Amino acid sequence: MHIYFLQHSDEDAPARLADWLTGMGHSYNVCELHKDEVPPRPSDFDALVVLGGPSPVSGGAQLGWSKRERQLIDRILKSNKPLLGLGLGAELIAEQLGAVVSPAAWPEIGWHTVTRHEDCALPLPETFDLFQWRERVFGLPEGCTPIGASAASPVQGFSWDYNRVIALQGHPEATPAWARAQYNAKTATEGPYTQFEADALDIGKRFDRLAPILDRLMLAWLDELID
Numbered sequence: 001m002h003i004y005f006l007q008h009s010d011e012d013a014p015a016r017l018a019d020w021l022t023g024m025g026h027s028y029n030v031c032e033l034h035k036d037e038v039p040p041r042p043s044d045f046d047a048l049v050v051l052g053g054p055s056p057v058s059g060g061a062q063l064g065w066s067k068r069e070r071q072l073i074d075r076i077l078k079s080n081k082p083l084l085g086l087g088l089g090a091e092l093i094a095e096q097l098g099a100v101v102s103p104a105a106w107p108e109i110g111w112h113t114v115t116r117h118e119d120c121a122l123p124l125p126e127t128f129d130l131f132q133w134r135e136r137v138f139g140l141p142e143g144c145t146p147i148g149a150s151a152a153s154p155v156q157g158f159s160w161d162y163n164r165v166i167a168l169q170g171h172p173e174a175t176p177a178w179a180r181a182q183y184n185a186k187t188a189t190e191g192p193y194t195q196f197e198a199d200a201l202d203i204g205k206r207f208d209r210l211a212p213i214l215d216r217l218m219l220a221w222l223d224e225l226i227d
Contacts, residue, residue: 001026001027001046001047001222001225002026002027002028002029002044002045002046003021003026003027003028003029003045003046003047003048003049004028004029004030004031004040004044004045004047004048004049005017005028005029005030005031005049005051006031006033006039006048006049006050006051006069006072006089007030007031007032007033007034007051007053008033008034008051008052008053008054008088009034009053009054009185010034010181010185011178011181011182011184011185011186012051012052012053012087012088012182013030013051013178013181014028014030014049014051014173015173015174015175015177015178016172016173016174016175016178016210016211016214017049017173017214017218020214020215020218024218029044029045033065033066033069034053034065036065037065038068039065039068039069039072040072042072042075042076042079042081045081046081046082046225047081047082047083047084047221047222047225048072048073048076048081048082048083048084049083049084049085049086049089050069050073050083050084050085050086050088050089050090050092050093051086051087051088051089051173052086052087052088052089052133052171053087053088053089054088054186069092070092070095070096073092073093073096074096077093077096077097077165080164081164082164082165082221082222082225083164083165083166084165084166084167084168084221085166085167085168086168086170086171086172086173087133087134087169087170087171089167090138090157090167090168090169091136091138091167093165093167094138094139094141094158094167095138097141097142097143097144097160098141098142099138099139099140099141100138100139101136101137101138102136102137102138103135103136103137104134104135104136104137104152104153106152106191106192106193106194107133107134107135107188107189107191107193107194108132108133108134108150108152108153108169108193108194109132109133109134109188109189109193109194109195109200110131110132110188110193110194110195110196110199110200111129111130111131111132111195111200111203111206112129112130112132112150112151112152112170112193113127113128113129113150113151114127114128114129114130114147114148114149114150114156114170115127115148115149115150116128116147116148117145117146117147117148117149119145119146120145120146120147120148120159121145121159121162121163122147122159122163122166122216122217122220123216123220124147124148124213124216124217125213128209128213129206129209130156130168130169130170130171130172130174130210130213131170131171131174131179131200131206131207131210132150132169132170132171133171133182133186134153134169134170135189137153137155138155139155140155140158141158141160143160144158144159144160145158145159145160146158147159147166147168151193152192152193153169155169156168156169156170157169157170163220163221163223164221166217166220166221168217172210172213172214172217173210173214174207174210175207176201176204176207179200179201179207180197180201183196183197183200
């Protein structure tokens with residue numbers, strides 16, 4: 001199976017996702033949209049992952065690739081190919097499915113606990129911690145199943161079309177190096193849901209506990225293709 005990643009910044013790399021795919025015997029390519037690379041065609045991959053990035057996407061050179069990216073997401077939504085969005089990627093999928101994406105009252109940065117929704121269609125624990133870097137929120141698109149909520153966000157993500165499409169605000173792909181890159185490249189705005197670098201990176205075991213969360217998520221997402 002071949003996966004394509006859409007990447008929006010140097011720091012928002014596939015991280016643990018790349019290791020998971022390699023370990024499972026799959027191949028992948030990365031399209032670095034922020035370097036003006038042309039998005040792939042649907043025929044170039046079996047499944048698509050839209051990674052995180054600066055929020056919101058705006059201005060200048062970004063505008064052209066942002067439009068092409070949205071067109072590709074729309075085509076994949078209308079196809080039968082799996083689509084996964086994380087962070088900014090989740091926002092873009094939510095928008096294409098008709099949800100309103102708006103600035104959050106407070107950013108959600110660092111480690112936060114997600115409580116699984118009773119209707120969640122994914123095999124996730126009742127509660128689990130995710131690393132977050134989120135400044136916007138979105139509503140639940142019509143026809144989608146909620147994943148869960150955190151103290152700062154009532155909609156942490158959703159699944160659609162029997163888990164073929166998954167959007168998640170948090171980052172199960174995070175590693176210590178990935179998280180450090182976020183703090184180095186972005187400004188952590190102070191607020192009740194902001195955890196600064198020293199505290200976030202001091203909890204190393206939490207990164208290890210993301211591995212089974214990512215494994216459950218990916219297996220559910222790619223279930224039909226893997227079978």
